[in-house]
Amino acid sequence: MTPTRVVIVGGGFAAVQFAKTLRGKLSPSECEILLFNSENHMVFHPLLADVAGASINVDAAATPLRQMLPKVGCRTERVQRIDLAASEIAFEDGTGALNRLHYDHVVIACGAESNLSIIPGMTEHAFAFKVMRDAIDLRQHVVRQMEQAEASSDPDRRRWHLSFIIVGAGFSGVEVAGEINELVRSSTRFYHNFRKDDVVVSLVHPKDHILPEVAPTLAEFARKKMEKAGITLVLNTRAVAATHEGVELNDGRMLAGGTIVCTIGTAPSPLVQYLDAPKERGRILTQPDMRIQGHTNAWALGDCALIINAYDNKPSLTTGQFAERQGRQAALNLVRVLKGGPTRPFSFKALGELCSIGGYQAVAEMFGMHISGFLAWFLWRSVYLFKLPTWSRRFKVALDWTWDLLFPRDLSFLNSDTSKQFTHAYYRQGDFIQRQGDPARVFSVVEEGQLEVLVSDGPNGPERVVAVLGKGDFFGNAALLENRPHQTSIRARTVVRLRQASSALFSEMAGSFAPLRELLANAVTRNSDELWRRLPISKPFLDREPLTSFLDPVPGSPLRKDTSLGDAIKCLRESAAAGLMVLDENNLLWGKLDRRDLYQLVARIAIIPLDKRDGLTQRKLTDFLLPDPLCVTLQDSPFVAAGTMLQHGIAWLPVVRSLDHPEPVGYVREENIVDFMLRKVASAKESVATSALAPTEQPLQRRAESA
Numbered sequence: 001m002t003p004t005r006v007v008i009v010g011g012g013f014a015a016v017q018f019a020k021t022l023r024g025k026l027s028p029s030e031c032e033i034l035l036f037n038s039e040n041h042m043v044f045h046p047l048l049a050d051v052a053g054a055s056i057n058v059d060a061a062a063t064p065l066r067q068m069l070p071k072v073g074c075r076t077e078r079v080q081r082i083d084l085a086a087s088e089i090a091f092e093d094g095t096g097a098l099n100r101l102h103y104d105h106v107v108i109a110c111g112a113e114s115n116l117s118i119i120p121g122m123t124e125h126a127f128a129f130k131v132m133r134d135a136i137d138l139r140q141h142v143v144r145q146m147e148q149a150e151a152s153s154d155p156d157r158r159r160w161h162l163s164f165i166i167v168g169a170g171f172s173g174v175e176v177a178g179e180i181n182e183l184v185r186s187s188t189r190f191y192h193n194f195r196k197d198d199v200v201v202s203l204v205h206p207k208d209h210i211l212p213e214v215a216p217t218l219a220e221f222a223r224k225k226m227e228k229a230g231i232t233l234v235l236n237t238r239a240v241a242a243t244h245e246g247v248e249l250n251d252g253r254m255l256a257g258g259t260i261v262c263t264i265g266t267a268p269s270p271l272v273q274y275l276d277a278p279k280e281r282g283r284i285l286t287q288p289d290m291r292i293q294g295h296t297n298a299w300a301l302g303d304c305a306l307i308i309n310a311y312d313n314k315p316s317l318t319t320g321q322f323a324e325r326q327g328r329q330a331a332l333n334l335v336r337v338l339k340g341g342p343t344r345p346f347s348f349k350a351l352g353e354l355c356s357i358g359g360y361q362a363v364a365e366m367f368g369m370h371i372s373g374f375l376a377w378f379l380w381r382s383v384y385l386f387k388l389p390t391w392s393r394r395f396k397v398a399l400d401w402t403w404d405l406l407f408p409r410d411l412s413f414l415n416s417d418t419s420k421q422f423t424h425a426y427y428r429q430g431d432f433i434q435r436q437g438d439p440a441r442v443f444s445v446v447e448e449g450q451l452e453v454l455v456s457d458g459p460n461g462p463e464r465v466v467a468v469l470g471k472g473d474f475f476g477n478a479a480l481l482e483n484r485p486h487q488t489s490i491r492a493r494t495v496v497r498l499r500q501a502s503s504a505l506f507s508e509m510a511g512s513f514a515p516l517r518e519l520l521a522n523a524v525t526r527n528s529d530e531l532w533r534r535l536p537i538s539k540p541f542l543d544r545e546p547l548t549s550f551l552d553p554v555p556g557s558p559l560r561k562d563t564s565l566g567d568a569i570k571c572l573r574e575s576a577a578a579g580l581m582v583l584d585e586n587n588l589l590w591g592k593l594d595r596r597d598l599y600q601l602v603a604r605i606a607i608i609p610l611d612k613r614d615g616l617t618q619r620k621l622t623d624f625l626l627p628d629p630l631c632v633t634l635q636d637s638p639f640v641a642a643g644t645m646l647q648h649g650i651a652w653l654p655v656v657r658s659l660d661h662p663e664p665v666g667y668v669r670e671e672n673i674v675d676f677m678l679r680k681v682a683s684a685k686e687s688v689a690t691s692a693l694a695p696t697e698q699p700l701q702r703r704a705e706s707a
């Protein structure tokens with residue numbers, strides 16, 4: 001008889017317990033168990049904070065799956081899709097090829113993923129705290145911050161390096177804040193340039209008390225202990241954005257700090273997102289016995305599932321405790337199904353909660369009792385020690401914890417070369433990305449939003465906007481290539497997302513890719529053509545004229561997002577304009593179709609596979625154009641519009657009411673501005689030249705140009 005094939009997707013609390021229980025009940029000749037996990041180990045999440053705080057070694061919180069489950073087929077592969085109708089999974093093998101595998105029963109226990117995108121800028125600037133890599137990276141980063149603080153001669157910068165911000169005061173936020181605080185404060189005695197008092201660990205939480213999961217008396221105890229240990233609790237406050245400098249709060253304050261850890265925000269794994277099954281808030285809905293609703297051979301467990309607990313008729317909590325019990329009870333149910341017996345609903349009475357708060361203190365709620373302080377901390381350690389999956393891990397962790405009690409924490413870290421990395425950066429409206437005169441450190445490409453280029457009128461004069469940059473533009477290249485300070489300042493005009501390469505990576509790229517080098521060199525030449533450099537005398541009279549003097553009305557029938565490509569090209573052929581605007585359903589500017597873009601469109605179509613080109617001209621414009629076009633607002637001067645067109649080599653520019661409400665009010669054409677400039681220069685050559693040089697209207701200076 002061929003054994004029943006059970007495929008388990010995931011290798012966390014639920015999956016491991018399921019595999020263990022099932023193997024204990026059925027022999028390999030009765031049941032083939034294949035467990036697919038994207039990592040080859042199980043992560044023991046309750047100890048992640050200890051890894052980040054260097055109180056245990058990295059490998060103590062990760063147990064190799066094949067050593068825990070010797071009689072189970074463990075595969076380190078990510079499952080891409082599950083076809084519940086065909087009873088098949090699809091996964092990528094080591095060569096990148098997609099394989100399909102049939103199953104008799106599938107168990108989905110792939111957990112959830114962290115989702116930092118719920119707060120702008122967190123993805124770019126914060127550490128998530130979910131997988132082992134997060135804890136390792138955070139530990140390395142915290143130690144690197146101490147090293148940089150030691151090396152810094154600027155007290156403000158030193159304080160920034162020593163400021164740590166943790167967002168979210170649930171279990172993981174409190175534990176990680178406690179561990180970082182302990183690691184940094186206990187290590188200050190090995191550094192000479194700062195003291196304990198220079199360390200700032202802040203915990204930001206929207207409610208008026210931390211640890212909403214435990215009883216108020218315990219939460220209050222934890223608050224007092226954490227404050228005594230030097231942690232600043234920022235309560236009743238939300239983080240609304242994160243930038244390179246720190247975290248912006250909803251009351252307008254900016255909490256400065258070089259380390260941000262975001263412990264809030266989860267999202268279903270992509271596997272669950274694409275699964276054709278009933279879901280609620282991203283979690284798979286199951287029947288009481290944990291089979292997916294509407295299916296007889298598919299089960300869902302742990303954080304990815306929404307399972308009603310028959311004990312209290314409430315949805316199960318997303319904790320390791322629940323995941324483990326679900327793993328065990330689902331395996332017993334599967335055995336019942338295979339033996340033709342009735343299944344049982346999931347039912348579990350939670351045992352309690354334990355949370356370490358740093359400094360050998362913890363809070364615990366066990367079997368209805370509240371315990372806090374050192375005793376709770378001892379209990380916390382003992383419980384987790386015995387919950388660890390193998391005896392070798394228990395010994396390892398016990399040894400690490402004993403070591404931590406007797407000796408200082410380990411401050412060594414692998415100095416991986418972070419200078420050659422691509423990073424993402426997020427800036428709020430009004431933030432400066434670079435300042436005129438500063439040394440060049442990064443090459444930036446605009447992924448989203450608009451920026452303005454500013455130049456100062458004279459060495460100490462005010463800065464004025466001279467051009468606008470948008471999606472796809474890049475900057476920093478000229479100063480890096482010429483090894484000189486920036487000649488312009490760049491400021492975010494809207495919320496901006498950038499992709500940045502460090503100077504070391506930029507030099508390597510520019511040095512090794514000939515086409516890229518050429519592109520960057522051409523951009524430098526083009527930039528030296530900027531209006532503010534080439535024709536500074538145009539600024540005074542262009543600035544005095546309102547932009548409305550140059551405004552052409554929006555062409556009669558602008559295109560819509562759902563206009564077909566064929567209709568759009570027809571409109572362009574019938575129109576005298578250089579291009580047409582594309583509006584969204586609220587009549588706001590969405591994109592633009594330029595005559596020059598048509599060749600680009602042909603090139604884009606040429607790379608679409610032949611069998612997918614049918615009906616191309618009927619497809620919507622949005623399939624071919626990029627949203628968020630470069631534009632100026634009614635508040636901009638004609639000089640900014642002219643400078644932007646010249647810098648981008650374009651002949652017209654949409655004008656919108658404001659950046660917050662980008663309703664098109666018309667467009668400006670290069671020839672209208674040039675015509676105006678010609679008339680001004682021809683009619684009052686002398687006075688224009690003189691007024692341009694008058695102290696109040698000085699031409700724009702190129703401050704560092706001679707360098």
Ligand SMILES: Cc1cc2nc3c(=O)[nH]c(=O)nc-3n(C[C@H](O)[C@H](O)[C@H](O)COP(=O)(O)OP(=O)(O)OC[C@H]3O[C@@H](n4cnc5c(N)ncnc54)[C@H](O)[C@@H]3O)c2cc1C
Nearest residue numbers: 010012013014037038045079110111302303318319320321
């Ligand atoms: C920092 C932290 C501290 C915590 N502390 C506690 C605590 O003290 N007590 C407690 O009870 N709970 C705690 N939890 C919650 C607990 O860890 C989770 O509830 C539990 O891990 C859920 O188990 P799971 O089996 O559903 O998923 P997980 O343990 O998350 O395991 C899912 C596994 O599936 C893998 N996977 C995902 N997609 C795929 C795919 N497509 N193919 C193959 N593999 C895939 C993942 O790599 C992962 O290994 C903590 C969580 C965190 C993040």
